[in-house]
Amino acid sequence: MKNRIYIFLLMIAIVSSCKKEIETIPNNTPPYYGEIPTVLIENYVNRIFIDLIGREPLDTEMEEEAKYLKDNDLKMEYRDSLITKLMTNTVLDTAIGDSTTIYKTAYYHRIYDMTKARMIEGASNEDLSFEINILEQAILSDSLMGGNQQGIDKRRFEVNKLKKIISSEVLYMNGVIEINEVYARMLYNAIYDLINMNTFNFVNASFDDLFFRFPTTDEFDNGFNMIEFNEARLLFNLPGQNKGDYIEILTNSREYYEGMINWVYLTMLSREPTTLEKAEIMETFFYDHDLQKVQKKILMTDEYAHFD
Numbered sequence: 383m384k385n386r387i388y389i390f391l392l393m394i395a396i397v398s399s400c401k402k403e404i405e406t407i408p409n410n411t412p413p414y415y416g417e418i419p420t421v422l423i424e425n426y427v428n429r430i431f432i433d434l435i436g437r438e439p440l441d442t443e444m445e446e447e448a449k450y451l452k453d454n455d456l457k458m459e460y461r462d463s464l465i466t467k468l469m470t471n472t473v474l475d476t477a478i479g480d481s482t483t484i485y486k487t488a489y490y491h492r493i494y495d496m497t498k499a500r501m502i503e504g505a506s507n508e509d510l511s512f513e514i515n516i517l518e519q520a521i522l523s524d525s526l527m528g529g530n531q532q533g534i535d536k537r538r539f540e541v542n543k544l545k546k547i548i549s550s551e552v553l554y555m556n557g558v559i560e561i562n563e564v565y566a567r568m569l570y571n572a573i574y575d576l577i578n579m580n581t582f583n584f585v586n587a588s589f590d591d592l593f594f595r596f597p598t599t600d601e602f603d604n605g606f607n608m609i610e611f612n613e614a615r616l617l618f619n620l621p622g623q624n625k626g627d628y629i630e631i632l633t634n635s636r637e638y639y640e641g642m643i644n645w646v647y648l649t650m651l652s653r654e655p656t657t658l659e660k661a662e663i664m665e666t667f668f669y670d671h672d673l674q675k676v677q678k679k680i681l682m683t684d685e686y687a688h689f690d
Contacts, residue, residue: 415456435488490555501568
């Protein structure tokens with residue numbers, strides 16, 4: 383009997399020793415937001431409104447959204463909900479204002495304005511329309527005077543490119559074009575050419591504006607000859623033979639999307655992303671081109687909210 387009890391206890395000891403110990407990760411305590419001051423929450427709401435729709439929240443909006451976040455312990459899903467609302471809500475609240483206060487419209491107008499500021503020195507739609515009007519008057523004059531058809535066609539082409547800039551805001555908002563096409567239109571027009579006169583400056587500026595760097599010697603030579611002489615060249619291992627090809631290659635490249643990540647971090651956090659941060663975002667961004675998801679990833683962080 384004693385032997386049986388001994389054997390039974392021995393088996394329990396062996397089984398117990400085989401159980402995997404529970405590993406604990408030091409310093410991994412979930413953050414506690416219950417002590418975040420109301421003023422920090424309000425600052426966070428204010429900053430989100432400005433960064434996403436270009437204005438501060440009205441008093442009613444501030445009261446509602448700050449309470450919403452505080453009542454829900456600043457949990458990530460509720461931060462996500464607020465950000466999504468500002469990006470996508472199309473309901474007109476007549477208590478707030480007219481149709482210009484629709485969040486989705488304001489959000490995409492903000493993207494459009496920021497993109498113009500980055501690429502064409504913030505030229506307004508009025509500036510673009512003014513240039514269009516000058517070109518159209520010249521077309522009309524040439525047509526009445528029996529002018530050179532080649533010159534008329536060239537001006538019409540320039541008019542079309544300028545009109546494409548203006549239409550890009552609504553087309554992007556409605557999902558007809560993607561963000562890289564918006565940037566392609568910002569590069570391919572008379573305004574950008576005027577700011578960056580001649581092909582030498584154009585190639586350097588397009589790399590700097592999109593990639594935050596200047597081209598290598600080979601990149602510059604291939605891009606320059608592609609644009610200036612319509613030579614068949616390779617850029618990023620892709621063939622091109624004119625300015626349109628050059629712009630298409632740049633705005634569809636992997637480095638274009640890396641540049642977009644840099645731009646979002648710089649505008650929202652005033653710093654460049656780390657190599658790890660950029661790599662994690664590029665896993666999906668290069669394929670889904672979802673700028674809104676990239677912005678959300680940053681806007682939801684404690685670093686952005688100053689909760690850390």
